Amino acid sequence: MSGQHFNLLKTSGTARAGELNTPHGKVLTPVFMPVGSQATVKTLTPEDVKGLGFNMLLCNTYHLYLRPGVDIIKKLGGLHRFMSWDGAILTDSGGYQVFSLSPLCKITDEGVKFRSHIDGSEHFLTPELAIKYQEALGADVIMVLDECSAYGDGKEKIKKAMDRTHRWAERCLKAHKTKNQALYAIVQGGMFPDLRKESAQYLSALDLPGYAVGGLSVGEPKDITLPIIEQTTALLPPDKPRYLMGVGAPEDLVAGVARGIDMFDCALPTRVARNGALFTRQGRVNIRRAVYAKVDKSIDPTCDCYTCRTFSAAYLSHLFRAEELLALRLATIHNLRFINNLMKDIREAILDGSFDRFAKKFLSEYKTTDEQTRVAQKGKWLKGRAES
C-alpha cells in the first residue's frame, strides 16, 4: 500500500475524525459501511449506494465463496468489477458466518470444518485460505480469520479461542501477499477485561494497519459492551483505525464513536427497513402502523432522502401493506441516508470539538423502546449479523 492507510485528523474527547486511504478512494471516518453480503446492498444499485453518500461497503466472503464462488469473481475481474462498485470494499474472513450459519462447525488449530447452509456440502476454512479468498476477491480492507466466542462462554473457553485467534492472525499475516490490501486483526477476549487487554496488546505488537473489536453484539447487554469497547480502544495504537463489527443502530453508532471507534458495519439499518422500521432523530417509527395510512407528509419532513422528498407516509405505508417490492427499496434508502447523515453530523461535531454535546443531545432525543431494543438486538447469538 502506498502512503499511510489511516490518518487521524482530530479528536474530540475519545471520539476521532480521520480518513482511510484505499485503492478505491478516500473514506472519511467515523464511517458506517452498508452490508452487501452477496455483492449487493439489498434492493439498491451501486449508484443508489453512492447517491446516499457511501463510498465504502462490506461484503461477506462466506456468502461469495459459496455463491457464485471466489474463482468466478476473480475471473470476472474481482469483486469491484463484478458488482460494478468503484468505491472501497471491506471483506470479512468468512469466520463469523461459518460460526453462525453452518449446520456443522468443527474447529481445530488447523482451521474450521463447516457445511454450506445452501446445499450442505462440506468445506474447510483455514487462516491461509481466508486470506487467499479475500485476495482473490480483491477488497481494499481484509480481515484475519478469528474464532468467535458466544456470550456466556466460560473464561477458559474464551481464552482458548482468543489464543487461537492470535495464532491465526499471525498465520494470516504470513499468508498475506498483496500489497494493496490492508489486513486488520480482530481483538477477542469476550467480556473479560484482562483477556481483552492481553488480546489488544498481543495484536498491537503485530503492527497491522487496522484493528477490529470482535466478539461483541453477540447477545450481551449493552451496559457490558460499552465499557469493553472503551477499554479495548484505549489499548490499541492511536494511529490505526478501530472497527466495531456488526454494530449499526443509531444510538450504538454514537456510543461507539464516543468510545474511540472509527468504523462500523451492520445489516440492521437495511434489515429493519425491510420490516418497515424507519429511523428518525426521535427514534424508530413503524410505517405499518395504521396511523400512517392517511399522513400526507413524509415520514420525516426534515430528511433529505429521495423517499422523504418524493413520497408521503401514506404512500409508503400503502406499499408496505400491499407488499410491493418498491417499499423495501424506499425504506432502505431512507434508513441508509439517515445513517449517512448521522455519521456526517458526528464527524462535523468531532472536527469542531463539540462531539460530546452532540452525542448527549442525540441520545437524549433518540428514544429506544423495549420493542425497538428487542428488534435491534439479536434474537440469538450471531444470528442477526449473518443475514443482511
Add this chain to the structure above:
Amino acid sequence: MSGQHFNLLKTSGTARAGELNTPHGKVLTPVFMPVGSQATVKTLTPEDVKGLGFNMLLCNTYHLYLRPGVDIIKKLGGLHRFMSWDGAILTDSGGYQVFSLSPLCKITDEGVKFRSHIDGSEHFLTPELAIKYQEALGADVIMVLDECSAYGDGKEKIKKAMDRTHRWAERCLKAHKTKNQALYAIVQGGMFPDLRKESAQYLSALDLPGYAVGGLSVGEPKDITLPIIEQTTALLPPDKPRYLMGVGAPEDLVAGVARGIDMFDCALPTRVARNGALFTRQGRVNIRRAVYAKVDKSIDPTCDCYTCRTFSAAYLSHLFRAEELLALRLATIHNLRFINNLMKDIREAILDGSFDRFAKKFLSEYKTTDEQTRVAQKGKWLKGRAES
C-alpha cells in the same frame, strides 16, 4: 378536454402512428403502458419508469379501490400525486379484476357483486361507481365497465354479455362528469365476427374518445385472436385510438400494431422479468440457465438499458440464484427498456413507411419457443393479467 384527444399522424399499411394529448402531456403512439396495479410499477420508482422512456402507465382501479381505498387517494390529491407520477395514467374500470380475482362474482344488469380477494369483504360495482371511482383517482384515460366473457363461452352467453356491456357503456357515458378524462369504450363479442361487428358499430355510434378491443388474451389461440383484432379495428373510427388490453409480448405488440392497434398494456414484460426471462431481439433468454453463470458480457450487448450497460450476465445470474431483490429490479429495467425501444422502432418504421418490412424482419428474428409461449400465454383465463 381541451383540444383533440388523439391525432393520427401517419399510417403504414394498417399500422398507425399518432399522439395522445392528455392533461399530463403528449404520448406518442403506438404506445405500451407498463402496469402499476397498486400505484407502483413493481420494483421501480417513478423516476426509473420515466428514465426508461415511458410517459403513460396503467393502474388498476380494483386494487386501489380495495387498498388503500379511492377516498384516501382522492384526499391525498389524486393518483398522480399519491404515486408521484407526473406522466399520463390510464385506469381500468375494475371489472376485469372483479371477474378474475374475486372468489364471488354475481352479475346482474344493475352491476356486479364481488368479494375482496384480500379480506373476503363483499362489494358492489356498477357502471356509475366505476366512473365515480376513476374520476376520484383522476387518471387521464378511464374505461367503461364491461362484462368479460371467457374463451369457450357459447355464442348466446357472449351476446348477452356484449349487450350488457353496451348498456353499461351508455350508463358510464351518462355518469361521466369530468371534462379532462377521456372515457374509452370496450368492444366485446368474443371470437364471433358478427358480434364483434355489432359491438364495434354500436359503440362507435356513441362517439367516445377511444376504443378498446376487449375479451382477448383470455386463453384463445393466437391464430384466432389476430383476425378478430384486424376485423374489429377496421370497423372502428380511424380518428380514435384503439387499445388492445392485456397484450404485451414483443411479438404480439408487433402483430397488434400491424392490425391497427395504438395502445397496449400488459404485466407480462415485468412479470416474466421477475422470473428471470429477459427479452432480446432473438427471443427470450432465461438468465437462470447455468450457461450464464460465467458470462462476462451483458445479457444483450446491443441493449442500452442501465442493467446491460452496468452488469455482466454472470452478475445478474448470481443475483437471481442468490434470490437478491436487486435481480428483480434489474430484470424489470431491461425488459421495459426493450419494450420501449421496440415501440420506438415500430413508430419510426411507420413514420418512414417501412413498418411492413420492419415487422417481417422482427418476427423472423424473434424466436418464440413452446416454453416461451406457454409462459407468455395465460395459464388460466383472466388469471394472468390481474397479477402485475
